[in-house]
Amino acid sequence: MKTIFEKSNNVDGINVCGDDVVQTTAIAQEYLRETEIGLPQMSELEVLRHYKALSDRNFCVETGMYPLGSCTMKYNPKVNELLANLEGFTSLHPLQSDEESQGTLELMYNLQEQLKVITGMDAVTLQPAAGAHGEFTGMLIIKKYFEKLGETRKKVIVPDSAHGTNPASANMAGFEIVQVKSNAKGQVDIEDLKTLLDKDVAAIMMTNPNTVGIFEEQVLEISRLMHENGSLLYYDGANLNAVMGYTNPAIMGFDVCHINLHKTFSTPHGGGGPGAGPVGVVDRLKAFLPKPTIEFDGEKYYRNYDMPDSIGKVRSFYGNFGVLVRAYAYILMMGKNLKNASEDAVLNANYLKERLKRAYNIAYSEKCMHEFVINGEKQKESGASTLHIAKRLMDYEIHPPTVYFPLIVHEAIMIEPTESESKERLDRFAEVMLKIADEAETNPELVVSAPHNTPVKKVDETTAARRPDLRYTVEKENSNNGKKE
Numbered sequence: 001m002k003t004i005f006e007k008s009n010n011v012d013g014i015n016v017c018g019d020d021v022v023q024t025t026a027i028a029q030e031y032l033r034e035t036e037i038g039l040p041q042m043s044e045l046e047v048l049r050h051y052k053a054l055s056d057r058n059f060c061v062e063t064g065m066y067p068l069g070s071c072t073m074k075y076n077p078k079v080n081e082l083l084a085n086l087e088g089f090t091s092l093h094p095l096q097s098d099e100e101s102q103g104t105l106e107l108m109y110n111l112q113e114q115l116k117v118i119t120g121m122d123a124v125t126l127q128p129a130a131g132a133h134g135e136f137t138g139m140l141i142i143k144k145y146f147e148k149l150g151e152t153r154k155k156v157i158v159p160d161s162a163h164g165t166n167p168a169s170a171n172m173a174g175f176e177i178v179q180v181k182s183n184a185k186g187q188v189d190i191e192d193l194k195t196l197l198d199k200d201v202a203a204i205m206m207t208n209p210n211t212v213g214i215f216e217e218q219v220l221e222i223s224r225l226m227h228e229n230g231s232l233l234y235y236d237g238a239n240l241n242a243v244m245g246y247t248n249p250a251i252m253g254f255d256v257c258h259i260n261l262h263k264t265f266s267t268p269h270g271g272g273g274p275g276a277g278p279v280g281v282v283d284r285l286k287a288f289l290p291k292p293t294i295e296f297d298g299e300k301y302y303r304n305y306d307m308p309d310s311i312g313k314v315r316s317f318y319g320n321f322g323v324l325v326r327a328y329a330y331i332l333m334m335g336k337n338l339k340n341a342s343e344d345a346v347l348n349a350n351y352l353k354e355r356l357k358r359a360y361n362i363a364y365s366e367k368c369m370h371e372f373v374i375n376g377e378k379q380k381e382s383g384a385s386t387l388h389i390a391k392r393l394m395d396y397e398i399h400p401p402t403v404y405f406p407l408i409v410h411e412a413i414m415i416e417p418t419e420s421e422s423k424e425r426l427d428r429f430a431e432v433m434l435k436i437a438d439e440a441e442t443n444p445e446l447v448v449s450a451p452h453n454t455p456v457k458k459v460d461e462t463t464a465a466r467r468p469d470l471r472y473t474v475e476k477e478n479s480n481n482g483k484k485e
């Protein structure tokens with residue numbers, strides 16, 4: 001598809017000022033541009049057609065199913081967008097006084113309170129901008145806690161199935177990473193954990209359910225062992241829709257957790273869009289939270305900067321406020337039904353797992369939570385690997401699941417249908433997956449050479465990763481605007 005610069009046909013678009021309006025500017029004459037900027041010129045209709053065609057080449061949750069494991073690509077109610085865009089919110093400057101920002105502070109305070117109920121934690125900060133940022137914040141809090149105790153614990157234990165951001169965040173905060181093995185059930189191997197515990201261990205970072213979608217049955221035993229060792233427990237709550245309303249990190253014995261509002265509490269986040277990774281802590285860690293916290297004195301909401309032990313600020317201003325509005329709206333909208341979201345997420349995942357088991361190896365046979373892992377080992381025997389299966393799905397207008405993660409499962413395909421898909425959609429996904437398994441056996445070339453129906457066909461993945469060429473060069477003769485490249 002041509003760029004809009006190439007399509008430009010020098011038809012004047014609209015000029016809202018009209019030619020006879022003298023345009024004034026605050027910029028001194030000497031700095032004003034003397035030549036044309038070279039923007040494309042087309043009619044309004046052609047501009048619309050161009051961008052509509054571009055957007056049609058994209059894939060989003062409004063296009064079709066997006067079962068990307070660990071990412072929770074669920075439906076994000078559109079009314080959230082309307083609320084986040086209310087002028088009272090968008091026109092407020094973050095440096096305006098507490099008195100002038102009461103409604104906004106109230107919203108933030110109430111959201112903190114709701115997240116306290118959902119996670120069971122004693123205090124919450126809304127500042128971190130995403131999940132990984134929340135992990136980093138949590139790790140800094142843990143570090144400060146031990147500093148205050150006069151202890152120098154250097155190690156953080158991370159399961160071998162962990163999301164990659166876990167070891168990365170702990171490492172960035174200055175900890176050494178120690179890996180604990182998973183057992184045959186896909187859960188933390190307690191015997192291995194015991195051998196790793198000493199006075200140098202600051203914390204363990206866990207996801208529960210973990211990244212293979214399995215609930216860690218021995219989590220209470222793990223929390224007992226860790227606390228006995230004087231260590232803390234960090235909970236990666238990125239995918240809270242697996243357990244929300246049924247249990248929470250506090251009940252499981254965790255001391256710090258983060259939540260991904262953009263996943264569980266509905267903000268569109270494909271392509272790295274805005275996020276929020278609030279962090280909750282138990283009482284003894286409260287003093288170390290980033291400042292300011294949002295407080296209420298019974299009459300007024302206010303920003304509390306009087307926190308001498310705080311780790312400081314982790315982000316400019318108070319977090320990604322628009323995401324906080326969406327999460328608040330979602331929680332109020334769902335009310336008690338938040339629990340049903342978890343129930344449906346788990347039901348949908350188990351339903352799909354049962355339907356796929358006929359054709360694919362299931363990595364762990366246990367009941368899964370919000371997601372599950374299959375592998376493409378059987379299909380690979382006839383030549384079509386996990387990567388090919390993922391690409392072939394695109395031909396059926398389904399976004400590929402997460403592949404080759406977690407690392408402990410060979411040829412992994414990690415599927416998270418989320419709670420917002422209907423039974424009809426789940427059935428179609430299952431049928432397509434079974435069809436692809438069949439194709440892999442009878443006509444592997446069709447799968448290996450996929451995708452066939454997408455705007456961009458098979459790409460060279462290695463070169464794309466190692467030598468990304470992101471520059472688009474316009475062929476001279478196609479250009480109406482000679483000087484672009």
Ligand SMILES: *Cc1c(COP(=O)(O)O)cnc(C)c1O
Nearest residue numbers: 070130131132163165236238275
């Ligand atoms: C998505 C995810 C993260 C990272 O969250 P970001 O907002 O992308 O930084 C961490 N852990 C788990 C389990 C996740 O699914």
